[in-house]
Structures are given as structure tokens and as C-alpha cells.
Amino acid sequence: MIKLIKSTFHHEAQTRRALADFILHQDLLSMNGQCRRFEETFAARQGRRHAVFVSNGSVANLLLIQVLVNQGVLRRGDRVGVSALTWPTNVMPLIQLGLEPVAIDCALDTLNISPQNLGRHVSGLRALFLTNVLGFCDDLPALRALCDDHGVVLLEDNCEALGSSVAGTLLGNFSLASTFSFFVGHHLSTIEGGMVCTDDDDLYEQLVISRAHGWDRNLTPDRQQRLRTEAAVDDFHAKYTFYDLASNFRPTEINGFIGNRQIQYWDEIVDARAAHFARFQQAMAGNRDVHQLDLNHMDTVSNFAMPVICRTPELAEKYRAEFEAAGVEIRPVIAGDITRQPFYRRYVAESTERPVARLAHTNGFYFGNNPDLTEDELTTLCDLLGN
Ligand SMILES: Cc1ncc(COP(=O)(O)O)c(C=O)c1O
Known part of the structure; x- marks a missing residue:
């Protein structure tokens, strides 16, 4: 797992x-x-x-x-x-x-x-x-x-x-x-x-x-x-x-x-997370089922967790199932679209559309980026991302 x-x-x-x-x-x-x-x-x-x-x-x-x-x-x-x-x-x-x-x-x-x-x-x-x-x-x-x-x-x-x-x-x-x-x-x-x-x-x-x-x-x-x-x-x-x-x-x-x-261990932790993220992003680069991230403007991407935002709900279902079948624990992207949370609806009255947060909510998931990921684990994750 x-x-x-x-x-x-x-x-x-x-x-x-x-x-x-x-x-x-x-x-x-x-x-x-x-x-x-x-x-x-x-x-x-x-x-x-x-x-x-x-x-x-x-x-x-x-x-x-x-x-x-x-x-x-x-x-x-x-x-x-x-x-x-x-x-x-x-x-x-x-x-x-x-x-x-x-x-x-x-x-x-x-x-x-x-x-x-x-x-x-x-x-x-x-x-x-x-x-x-x-x-x-x-x-x-x-x-x-x-x-x-x-x-x-x-x-x-x-x-x-x-x-x-x-x-x-x-x-x-x-x-x-x-x-x-x-x-x-x-x-x-x-x-x-x-x-x-x-x-x-x-x-x-x-x-x-x-x-x-x-x-x-x-x-x-x-x-x-x-x-x-x-x-x-x-x-x-x-x-x-x-x-x-x-x-x-x-x-x-x-x-x-x-x-x-x-x-x-600040440098060790940041370097490992950044290196893993670079590999994940590269693995995902040719995959047309998912939306690509563009973070070239950043000097260091000390990634917290790796998001996958699929183009359709059907693809999201397929990818979530594949990751879980391969023993990867996944979850919604942070808390999804925060405006869909019950606490937000209860206390904030507004109706502006937030299509991208909504897309991340419905078509997205993430898995952990941990500095201790092994080479085997990185390979499994990259294979899944590359489709
Ligand atoms: C963006 C953001 N803010 C605040 C928090 C809350 O931090 P804590 O879990 O230490 O209370 C988190 C936790 O994951 C977070 O992701």
C-alpha cells in the first residue's frame, strides 16, 4: 500500500x-x-x-x-x-x-x-x-x-x-x-x-x-x-x-x-519532494486524459501531494479505480471546492461559479508525495500517471 x-x-x-x-x-x-x-x-x-x-x-x-x-x-x-x-x-x-x-x-x-x-x-x-x-x-x-x-x-x-x-x-x-x-x-x-x-x-x-x-x-x-x-x-x-x-x-x-x-532536514525534504514532483509531472506529460500543470515559472516546487485532474468524470472514475487497485491511497484534492462544503453553504450566502475548483472536486484526486517514497513506489506511481 x-x-x-x-x-x-x-x-x-x-x-x-x-x-x-x-x-x-x-x-x-x-x-x-x-x-x-x-x-x-x-x-x-x-x-x-x-x-x-x-x-x-x-x-x-x-x-x-x-x-x-x-x-x-x-x-x-x-x-x-x-x-x-x-x-x-x-x-x-x-x-x-x-x-x-x-x-x-x-x-x-x-x-x-x-x-x-x-x-x-x-x-x-x-x-x-x-x-x-x-x-x-x-x-x-x-x-x-x-x-x-x-x-x-x-x-x-x-x-x-x-x-x-x-x-x-x-x-x-x-x-x-x-x-x-x-x-x-x-x-x-x-x-x-x-x-x-x-x-x-x-x-x-x-x-x-x-x-x-x-x-x-x-x-x-x-x-x-x-x-x-x-x-x-x-x-x-x-x-x-x-x-x-x-x-x-x-x-x-x-x-x-x-x-x-x-x-x-529541510533541504533533504524539499529536494526529495521537488524531485518526485518533477518525475510525476514528466510521467503525466503525454497523458491526454488529464489536465497538465504548468509550473515553469517556479524556482522550486516543494510539492505537498500530487493532484490528478481528469478531463471527464468517467475518466476520473477509471483513474481512481486504477490507483486504488494498484494499492495507492487517494483522496479528494484538499477539501475539493470549498463552497460545496456544508459549513460554507450554511454560513456564506453567494452563488458565484467556480468552474475550475468544481472540476478539481468532481474530476480530481490526489496521492501523497512523501520524501521516503522508494524507487519501486515511484515507478508504480509514474506508470499509473503515464497511463
Ligand atoms: C492549506 C491548509 N491550511 C491549514 C491547514 C491546517 O493545518 P493543521 O492540520 O496543522 O491544523 C491545512 C492542513 O492540511 C492546510 O492544508
Whole structure:
């Protein structure tokens, strides 16, 4: 069986042994130095000024939107563009916090929002919470320029695209802030985990506050002092003063420890995923039953999972059956057309057509791209793709 998720960690056995040893010998397991070190290493590796480690990618999204609402950057009722092909917890925080998602269709050759598609919706938007779908992107520099021209705040959900780059820049670095997931099966696993990255000092401070109850304990002493002075808080109450709307989104030292080990394999993981993707794409190139991807504009395609979008529903049925008969675990492309999900229909009233997301929903599926795929497994997958 070629499973969607093949392993919990890259270099699984060594990581598990080191983790067992860490747990046996470490006194404090709640958020502390391991988490801080992982944040610093991750920020440096991603090329962002700040990184805030949280318990998963979904709450990375929720925390980011909560803080932007707290700051007044986003206000109740604002329209926020999202990718029609995305994960539910990219969209749910918007609804939960009183914003209005606007699902924008993707382009067939990138499965991501294109400048043309954004152009149709951009004038009414306050922000765009773009998903870099499956490790791919469309013309991100042009999308950013379009957002800048229209005063739209660009945010990136980069949970599926760690290590991908375009125009010499890593995805996740085109926006005010970007989010990452470290769930098992993602590029870098801490079992559960997520990150918010930004270059903005104020946003960073608010993310740290709202990650943990709304208090100031994880800020630097000078930042704490400034807040305490502004709010006229005395020493006795300082540690139990809550500055803004928050929750508890903290990770543990266990997640931090794993992150510090796995991040050493960043290049290995990204290179393997990119190399597998190149082979899959080549194998699929002559196959006229499926739509071809065009990602030549990207420098690195650190692919999350390999999508197959068939030309007809009948072909989709045939290919899904063939993959399953060959022992390949497959699933819908992310969550399919997000506007067809019951939660979306329940809370968002709109009827715009999104033909490409719909096509991916009805005629598509994906299988996992794991850095540990064996040569035999790669051959099986390529044979299936080539028809
Ligand atoms: C685009 C996107 N956003 C957010 C998430 C949520 O991440 P997590 O599973 O860590 O909560 C995922 C998870 O797969 C995702 O693909």
C-alpha cells in the first residue's frame, strides 16, 4: 500500500529514539526554550523577522485573523478573498470572527488563484488570505502587486508549501504574515504544530500576547514594561493582566524538540519532494486524459501531494479505480471546492461559479508525495500517471 502519509517524521527511527530520550530527561515539557529555539531557527531559515510557534496550522490561521481583528486591520463585515480550493480551517476563522469570505477560483494549470481571477474580485476586498495550494503558486509577484494597488492586505496560508519558491523568494514571504502547518504528512512534522511568520514588530507582539491567554509573559522585558506602564498595572497584578482577545494556542517542548531536529532536514525534504514532483509531472506529460500543470515559472516546487485532474468524470472514475487497485491511497484534492462544503453553504450566502475548483472536486484526486517514497513506489506511481 502506498499510503497518503508514509511516516510521522523524516528519519523516523532516529527521531523517535531522540524524542524518547528527551522526554525521559527533560523536566519542563510546557512551552519553553526548545520552542523558542525552533522559532528562531525557523524564522532565520524562512527569512522572516519573526516566527510564533503554535499548536497546529488551523490555530495559526485563527490566531492571525484574531490579532488582525484586535488591531483593527480587519473589521467585522470586511470581505476577505480565499482560494476556492483550500482547507476548511483557512476559511473558518474568517466566519468565526465575523468576516465575509469570498471564494476565488483557481487557474487550471496551477490550481492556485491567478491575477486574472483575483482581478474580478479585488475591488471589494479588504484582505486576501491566499492558500499556496499543494506547494504550487500562480504569479505571486503579480498577485502581490495587485493587492498593493488596491489596498488589499495580503496574507498567505503556506501550510502546504514550505520550501517552494518563485522569483527567488520563498512562498510565505510575499505577505504581511504567513502560516505553516507541521502536522504529520506535511513537509516538516512536529506531530501537531504550526507557525505564524511576519516581519512586522507590532503584529509579532500581538501574536505572542494572543497565543497565550492575552497576557504579556512571553514578551521581552522592555515590551512588558511598556504595556504595563501604558495600562497602569501594578507589580502584583502584572502577571495576571490580559491585554486583548486571545486563547491558548501554545505548543509543547515535545513539539519544539521535534521541530529542532526535523528542521535540520529541510533541504533533504524539499529536494526529495521537488524531485518526485518533477518525475510525476514528466510521467503525466503525454497523458491526454488529464489536465497538465504548468509550473515553469517556479524556482522550486516543494510539492505537498500530487493532484490528478481528469478531463471527464468517467475518466476520473477509471483513474481512481486504477490507483486504488494498484494499492495507492487517494483522496479528494484538499477539501475539493470549498463552497460545496456544508459549513460554507450554511454560513456564506453567494452563488458565484467556480468552474475550475468544481472540476478539481468532481474530476480530481490526489496521492501523497512523501520524501521516503522508494524507487519501486515511484515507478508504480509514474506508470499509473503515464497511463
Ligand atoms: C492549506 C491548509 N491550511 C491549514 C491547514 C491546517 O493545518 P493543521 O492540520 O496543522 O491544523 C491545512 C492542513 O492540511 C492546510 O492544508
